[in-house]
Amino acid sequence: GLIDKTWTDSWAYYLSTGWNVNSNNKLELYVVGAPQRHGQNLYKQNIAVYDPEYAADLEDYDPLALEEFDEGGRYYSQNWGDVAYDYHGKQWWNGEEHDRHDENFINERENFYHKPQINLNWYTKLNEAFNIYSILYYSGGKGGGTGTYGSIEWDYSTPTRTADWNATIAENDTSSTGSSGILRNSRNNQWTIGAISKAYYTINENLTTSVGLDWRTAEIEHFREVRDLLGGEYYYYDGNDFDTTEEDYQKVLGDKIAYNNTNTVDWMGGYWQGEFSKNAITAYMMGGLSSIKYTFVDHFAANDDGDEVTAETDWIGGFQVKGGSSFIVNENIDVFGNAGYVSKVPIFDDVIDDGNGTVAADPENEKFTAFEAGLNFKGLDGQLAAKTNFYFTGWTNRTLSRGVTNEDGSEGLIFISGMDSRHMGVEVETNYRPIEMVQFDLAASVANWVYTNDVSATYDDYGSSGNIDTLNIYVKDLKVGNAPQTQLSFGTSFFPLEGLKAQFVVQHYRDQYADFNPFDRTDAEDTTQSWKIPDYTKLNFHLNYKLPVKVDGLDIAVFAHLFNVLDSVFIQDATDNSRYNGFDDDHDADDAEVFFGAPRTFNAGITIAF
Template sequence: MKVIYNWLFTAVFALMASVAFSQSTVTGTVIDGDINQPLPGASVLVKGTTDGVSTDFDGKFSVNTTKTSGTLVISYMGYISQEIAFTGTSNVGKIVLKPSSVGLDEVQVIASVAVDRKTPVAVSTVKAQDIQLKLGTQEFPEVLRSTPGIYATAQGGGYGDGRVNIRGFGSENVAVMINGIPVNDMENGAVYWSNWAGLGDVTSSMQVQRGLGASKVAVPSIGGTINIVTKTTDVEEGGTISTSIANNGYLKYGMTYSTGLSKNGFAATVSASKISGDGYVDGTQFSGYNYFINLSKQFTPNHKLSFTAFGAQQEHGQHYNRSTIAEYKQTEAGPNRFNPDWGYLNGSEYNISYNYYHKPQMSLNDFWQMSDNTSLSTAVYASFGSGGGRRTRGDKLGSDAYRLGSSDQPIDFDQIVQENKDRGALGSSDIIYNSVNKHQWYGVLSTLKTTIQDKLTITGGVDGRYYIGSHYYQVDNLLGGDFYLNTTSSDNNYNQPLRVGDIFGKNYDGKVLRGGLFAQAEYEVNDSFNLFVASDVSNTTYSTVDFIKYASTDPDRKSKKVDFLGYGIKGGGNYNLDDHNNVFVNVGYFSKAPFLTNVFQSSSSTNANPDAINEKVFSAEIGYGFRSSKFSGNLNVYRTAWLDKSISGSIQRGSGNEPLYYNLTGMDAVHQGIELDFIYRVTDKFKLKGMASLGDYQWKSNVSADVYDDITDNTTTIDLYAKNLKVGNSAQTTFSVGGSYDYAPKSTIFIDYNYAGDMYADFYVTSRSKADAGQAWKAPNYALVDLGIKHSFKIGTFDAALFGRINNALNTEYISDANDVDGTAQSALVYYGLGRRYSVGLNVKF
């Protein structure tokens, strides 16, 4: 027996020694070939084994394996994978991963993508794999919720109705660009995310530049810039089939396919998906088609041409009319599901707030590498939008007497239809009409870039845009009657019977012509010190044509053209103290034109507002960054002074009624704060992320406001006492912490905690007509927890990934948006945020 024990001991020892002596450690560094910087988070796997790690913040890796020789597979979403052979313990050196898309680097020239430890701006970048992991059924901007200075909500819960604020500035003062092309509405600066609902499928990266940013377009942003860079054309042939389901009947399915780059330099990528669902909030059913196409041709090694087109044709029910907290609490559906804006007509769901729109965007990008140091990148683009939203005329649609029960029940459209039929020759008392909006938008954005002696990079270009928007009210449903008597006294068809298809109330064109020049000089003093200065000048011309109030021969039908000359200058520098620490500073001043909606007294007026003047902005920021193999962090301090701001909007007058429109100029505000964010790689598999943002956003002046009623065509002027009021509708204190764990080489589980506090209600101008009105109402603070998992596996020879997400996992009840009436919670009109939602998705690559 002793002999046997000795034999077993010897065998086990020999086996252990064999394993120990056969272990190898392979090290190296992975470089992002797009920006020549380390690529953290890249996957490094020993082929044929489960031995693998992820690169650290410096792009470095060290993987242990029992193999004495083999092949490393290095991969990262959006990049071409590489296989590197190794023998024994060794250092394989630098491994450069190239983007898997043709022309991505050219797009980034126009998009002005910031470079870490070089571009002196506060920046956060979200890669495609993070969007894929966390987006789910959320609104596209909500994926930015864990970014410093960001406040994002789904507003009323309608599909694509979300909004995002940066440092307290709304979307009209945040530049949103897709592949470097601006998409903010040319008349009012708004961004309608429902028009870009398919972006989550085709985004390569999304970069948020807070404050002045690095954007080179002629009209700068105030709060920041959101640069969305889509996929171009993949180098390798292949595609993805995807599908996902979620709560409330959510269903999405689609496919993406790339031909790969052929020998003659041609490549194509197409993507399409179908989406539908009932909506989390009652009466917010939706459906849509998302599509994307990119065609690329490389004529010579130095000359590329690509065509891109994408869009989202959609329609969805909306939750437009807000309610008080008490009214929501008393509803049967509950605060985060109740919606007063829908009911039943002939047994089917029917909405009084409903949106439909299709806004395809097309661009032709030409990239010419003129020499080793000089390149010219030009984008010619066009967009043609068409759609609208439902509205109502009449008192019954806003009355509780015409609901299927009490005030919290759906609208009984059939009762209104019957009463309209009974009115006979009197016509309909209540109707549904569409506020129709169409536009044509053409533009060119061209950038010339040259480098002198590898030190000085000079960039200059032209930014030209022409826009014409057509807006009118059109009868959509007479609800049982034969006609509706027009009650808008200013119309040229006043007191005339209107039938389905007739136009009334509003019918005008708004025209915008903008041209500008921009220039930037970037000087690399040495490997550690980088300076830049940028300037721009632009002229904006506004005009309107009113077709509903004036005869075709009336000279007042067309407005005079109104010009605004804008300019700006900004500069800054980044200094890398050593391999780990850097500091930066930027400062800028610019004067920009107000929006068309502020230049004219009302949306359809041809009388220019004599008080409309340029808005002036001064902004300064200082930042500190730290990078190491385990920890990365940023600290920013900023202050933005905003003078002579112009504001336009609407005041809700109650369910089912037309809003009042207001227009004010000369508002001053100060936005200042501190931001901190970090990433800590606890182990190769476990990563922590966090941020904290402390803001102080206040109005600093009292002004007068014009309030316009487009039913009576009356305009009244009121005094607005806003000085020292908090800027509303954006949480001024936010923080988040999240963790992710790679439980397998390509599988991840995550949890995110997001807190929002000091969110003051946006105030109605009519509620602030007295000096002693007090501070705006502050909504309760709240926190949300999100969970998710990604698991990668094989289906035959195909790579597949399964995604699962739970948003608002604790089903927290919270107020996400609020309008102040008298400074109290009792009268505030609010939206509740969405409750717990889940989604499950499957992607299969072929």
């Protein structure tokens, strides 16, 4: 990989077949998946670690911070360390032992997963007006990510501390009480089985309607396991209530540690939609209902009866209603508008605390109110096309949760409900082709995403007879972070030959505020916006050529992409007031941890269609 000691090991498969049972029934089956592993760079760094000159040029970067952070270079990663070539310890993932990826280093952070998808589609035509489309599917998933567990020896000679694998291995190798620190896998294994069926009925030439049913059930396993003992014979873990002997506590490769939970999600839903179309007017309306139920089992925790701790919710209902219409003004202009309201069931983590099995007594749904209106235009005999729209989304009663430990040692769960945000903006897209060989494309998005209120979180102390406290969060008028709120793109495409397209695209991003955790805004005096990333622009080039001849009946095309042609240096992602890499916690450049954007890169290849 481009970043130090990052890498990818992956492959993919796809299988598809179909059967026309008769003129009114067709079956399709497809299977797709992509097993893969990645050596990762997960940890952002202070700007000065990547590029001290860039940091020094920023007006809001304190020069004193330059003395606190050593330079690692643009490709620096904290997530690996050298290891002696004579260490041959095995690693464990996906149920068996493996050799590590590289004999000369170990990645602290590696992820691995395989998510196969199997679909059986059935299309049936009952008559000219009535059709049914049904899907039976299986979605699997097996994977996880690595990290350290226990007490690791660290190397502080690097810009930010990295794991000292050799020192850790040497300590574990001579220990009589097992490894003090190891590598672990955090696993997420899951499967989903579902069925979706939709019926479409044409009432008359102007009116159609459809109804649908959606059922699915899923099981998700969350656990950690020993990945690499790093020179030791075993790792001592006594956190499983069902382990009873010293031998049970001595964990070897593949044994579960830290936590071991199984969650289930059951879903039922349905919808109705009607559409009317006559002359210049098209309109639709739809409504949907859903109901979700969660369960939880902690395989490491025993209840008062000596059984596994379990939790189960009631069925939680949600709904949505949407509607819209469009009107053709003339042959060049049409206008449209859509509106909707969604009452969304909270996700599992906002209903059950998988740390102790606590269930929210009365979980509240999140609410979304959305509106969109726009215009489409075409003219100059098809040479010019443009569309613009205004959107508004109000996200109310946003729900978040966090487990806490109270002063008396009991465990509690903080629920935030009532946090509101507003997302609104204008989007424009145009393309102009003055001659057959040249086309210009312009796209722009100008947005205003902001939190609209301060909130009080209810603090349910389940370890102290239901004592209720509050936590005040001050986020009113703070910008929503982690995405540029203004984006511009201008492209010029050339078509010098049939099948050949060369395109230059200039992209400009601005008004991107660093990501932050609203839980941290508990000080009424701290109302400063999160740090705003400097605006940046990059140029990309794309080339595609479809060969004018077929080879053995196959269509062949070649392509090439050159990204960041001018090798611009820019920050692409940032977290505000980093607890690990910040300087003085006042929401400016020296307090952010960041990822820089990729430098100039390219790829090229061949596509074959048959």
